[in-house]
Amino acid sequence: MSQTLRENGNKTPVGSMRDVFPKNPTSTSKKFSSNQSIFGLNGASKNQKGLRRRDVTPSRAFGGVNVCSGLGGDRYIAIKKSEQDLEFANYLMSQPSDSTFNTSNSAPSSPAKNYEQEQMKRMMRVKSAGNLTDACEEDRILCYKKNMAPIPAVGHLNQAKVLYSTCIQPSSTTKKSNRHIPQHPERVLDAPDFKDDYYMNVIDWSSCGVVAVALSCTLYLWNADSGEIQVLFELDESNEMNLITSVKWSLDGKFLAVGFKDGSLKLYDPQRVCPPNGRLELRTMKPSRQSRNGVLAWRGAVVSAGYQSGQIIHHDVRISQHVTGVWDGHQREVVGLHWSYNQTKLASGSGDNTVRLWDESRLGNSISESLYVLDEHVGSVRAVQFCNYKSSLLASGGGMQCKSIKLWNVNSGELLKSIQTGAAVNGIIFNSDYKEMMSAHACGKLVIWKHPTYAEIAKLPGKDKY
Structure with missing residues (x-):
């Protein structure tokens, strides 16, 4: 051993260590790799026998630094729960939009069953701020994107109330939410000359959101979306046979059937431009020996009309001979009709x-x-x-x-x-x-x-x- 030390400069082990780790820290990295072989870490040459490994007590000038620290290593840093949640949130953000957690005991047997389970899960389980399991697309954590505020329910007077009307409850509790049922009307429309007659049906709401209201001999159309009011036609009130007794929209909301006191039935297209002859109706259908028709019901292109005589007459609006059937049975006026x-x-x-x-x-x-x-x-x-x-x-x-x-x-x-x-x-x-x-x-x-x-x-x- 003494011979080996003399061949490396006749220095003692402590002196050799000072050369490797001098007091000036900046020179450490320069000498460490070249002099690393003096400790036998890189092995010895063929003609030179390396040192045997043994514990060496370093000098105080060494500073207590472990010589193996130069080989790299990690130190343990404790992770708090909030940081774990942040890491989990980052994981959720990196997942595809259709990647959701399935908490059921068994996988769904079909896409329809899977959709049903997801809907039931959303309804029965209320998420809390700390519960990050079972995350869905709409409650992904820290998803920085522009979201629109939810639409308030019908009847809310304050549009901003919806932003503060909900709170997050713990997932361990399930609260049954009651839907909002407004106690006051959203709109109040003036309807002068509205006939208060039990045997007449003079108001109907179409599938396109247009309300037809008959006021005596005038028919009005009110668009529920825009609030626009249109007068479809206005007849002479001096002729009592011009009194409108029933109105009914077709199923697609394109055509309007109007019944009158004289028993006639007229068909209108509200989108039609008034022709040169000034007649807005598409056609007029009047069966013989009939008085007023107080109720109408559509079945495809057939209009079923209930008359004061107790008969139900079916009119096919596509053909010239429009009466396709007459049903007798009621002894008094027909006031209610509805097709299944x-x-x-x-x-x-x-x-x-x-x-x-x-x-x-x-x-x-x-x-x-x-x-x-x-x-x-x-x-x-x-x-x-x-x-x-x-x-x-x-x-x-x-x-x-x-x-x-x-x-x-x-x-x-x-x-x-x-x-x-x-x-x-x-x-x-x-x-x-x-x-x-x-x-x-x-x-x-x-x-x-x-x-x-x-x-x-x-x-x-x-x-x-x-």
Whole structure:
């Protein structure tokens, strides 16, 4: 060993270490690689035997630096939970938009099942700010992009309220949210000369968002989106036969059928430019020996009209011989008509206190008998409506003497439920989004009923009458 030290400059081990790690730190890196072999780290030459490894106590001037630190290494830095969340947020940001976590115990069997599970998961689980698991696209953390504020519900007076009306709840708690049901009308329109007649239907809302309102002998169109009001036509009020008794839009909202007191039925196209002869109507259809038609219902290109005589006459607007069928059965005026959504059955309500169900297969032939006669009402029936989320369900509403809503099975004619409302029922409509039924009453109130129990869940006060 002494011989080896003399061959390297006759220096002691401490002196050699000072050459490698001098007091001046800047010269350390220069000498370390060239003199590293004195410790036998790089091996010895063929004619020179290297040092054996052994622990050497360094001098105080050495500063206690480990000679192996020059080979590189890491030091442990504790990571806080907030930093872990930040790393996880960065991971979420780097994922594709369609990459979501599946927390179910088993993978979905089909895309439809997967979509159903995702919708149920979003509805039942409310995210908290610290719960980063099960992240979806709309709640990706720290996603710096421009987002639009959510649209406020109908009835909100303050548009900015929606920004502060929700709060994040812990995911361990599930709170049932109640939808906002406005208690006041969004718009109030003046309607002078509006005929308050139980046997007339002079207002209808099209699928294109246009409301047709008949005021005596004048027909107005109101666009719900723009608020624009248009006068479609205005007839001479001195002729009482010009009184409008019924209006009904076609299913696509392009054509408007208008009934008059003399029993005539006219067809209009609101987008049509007035021709040189000044006649706006596309055609006029008038059956013989008929008085007013108080209610209309479309089935494709066929308009079914209910007359004061108790007859239901079907008019095909495409052909010159427009009368394609006449159904007899009611003893008094027909005041309610509605085709089912699959266009296979027609329900009619009358002043004879009955509801009749008709099959479309009997349209155009000599058979005019109804399928069923529903006679549980004790008053005239104006409101008849098929359910749009359950095809076998029909609702009918009785007048002042009845004041009840009755639910029927259209396949068997069976009475399923009777609801006492305390007021005459003038109209019924179903809501497929929430599985609800709404009824309008002569006292001016609107009532919402929940399927399938049809318990009352909301009552909207009215100003006057509906």
